[in-house]
Amino acid sequence: MTVPPDVPSTPQRGPFALAADFPPAERDRWRELVKGVLRKSGAATEDTPLADVEGLLTRRSHDGIPLGPLYTADDTVPARPGLAPRVREVRPEGEGLAAWDVRQRHTDPDPVATNEAALTDLENGATSLWLTVGESGVPVEALARALKGVHLDLAPVVLDAGAQTTEAAEAFLALIVERGMSDTALGNLGVDPLGLAARTGVPAEVASAAAPAVRCAREFPRLRAVTVDGTPYHDAGGADAEELGAxxxxxxxxxxxxxxxxxxxxxxxxxxxxxxxxxxxxxxxIAKLRAARRLWDRVAEVGGAGPVVQRQHAVTSSAMMTRHDPWVNMLRTTVACFAAGVGGADSVTVQPFDARLGLPDAFSRRIARNTQTLLLEESSLARVVDPAGGSWFVERLTDDLARAAWEWFTEIERAGGAAEALSSGLVADRLAATWERRRKDVARRKAPITGVSEYPDLAETPPERAPAPEPPGGGLPRVSHAQDFEALRDRSDAHLAATGERPKVFLATLGPIAVHTARAGFAANLFQAGGIETITGEPDAFAASGARVACVCSGDKVYEDRAAEAARVLKEAGAVRVWLAGKGSYEGVDANVYAGCDAVETLRTALRDLGVAE
Structure with missing residues (x-):
């Protein structure tokens, strides 16, 4: 074949030499460039050693793991797919790679409604069911009705029955036998006494997991008996390595x-x-799921087992979901589902966006299903063995998480094991400390929550849902990352219902629009996160605004000349408190709001000043 003269030849033959014409990248040169930028911001000085530059940009996770700004091949050695330590696993199925199992959760106590929803899910993309049974879901005696028409040899069923696990397991096994599917039925009985202890505080009887497991191994070869649930530790505010270790x-x-x-x-x-x-x-x-396989491979090695691949079910976090602006939950669960797929989860559950409002409706379940379908079918995510594998950052983070989790695991083992660590309070104390650190980050908006702590929509009309059964409690707490901000919004909503209007703060702007816009916008966003409306105007318009609290907004140079006078005018007009957007201290200004301030405490103070009931 003759190549036309205007078509470039291959890189090996020129004229495109790729990176050959560029000098080799050097870490110290990168540090020099970064130092120059940091000097302009004041974060570094001329005397800052180059070796310290990366530390200025490094933050730590809630596990204490350093997250640096740059990773190279020197940081870690990538793992090989399908080989120890099995952070990257190959699961062939036919001619291609196996897609993950799309597992839909059902918590409606009405067996007829659950059955209809389950069949709809299975007909439209779901491949397995996660069924809540007992006090928080379908009654045990109605299990057969809820699973009417479900092919147990095609669609795995995973039970979650809490205190009624034994009864639910017996009912499910009896249904399998009745249908003649002992050799073909798929799923998991959901036996997890330690998970139940974590949720309820009831002492764990670990040995109770043995009998159903033995029975499954002997009589139901395609059925598992035990679920090792790490989500109670996550839902209590724990960090990723703590969830893995527990x-x-x-x-x-x-x-x-x-x-x-x-x-x-x-x-x-x-x-x-x-x-x-x-x-x-x-x-x-992504790193957590990869690290979990590495840790389990190590346990198998120590235990004398052959190559073992940890079976993983990933469920989008309950703690990250919000009640306010719940539509944003669709975005959160999409990212989480993507991460679960990239991380190699065998099964994935996407919680409906309205899960915190009550029982999901058909629309929200459909969106949850289609989130996975889009990633599987349109994005072809499951056709790649390990999309993140070989990334220096992901490989290093996987290694760091595995080591931190192993350290926590060994601490639990030294304390007498999982059951003893739960009953003694070791686990609860550790998770509580982590939750307080995370809570402070949320309060200071270092960990922003879109639609709640940032960019709230006070005019939203949230969808209404039927109430969902209360999950079991009494053990580790169930926290929501947004709970403090949402409590403030609830107070504002109650005030609106009682009085017909929301509490208001007056933003007293000084100087030209170009000067005060940035800080006025910041202050409005902050106060609205607490359900407080904002009114903007010059200080002399405060009296007619109906507000009792004001916040002065402008630039630092304007503050020097006018902040004290503005505060005096506002106080004389009846302001019970005058805030200032920025960090300056001026006569008459009671407190400041600024990036990194404790927004939750600021909003509590503002609501008290505005007479909003707690």
Missing amino acids: ALAAGVAYLRALTEAGLSVEEAFGQLEFRYAATADQFTT
């Missing part, structure tokens, strides 16, 4: 119980499935 400790406890009951090591490993939370922090979620 789940690992629970998994090891179950292995001991199952092997003592007569199962071989391989059979015991085969009875366990792990459940983890997937969040909108996509890289951490």
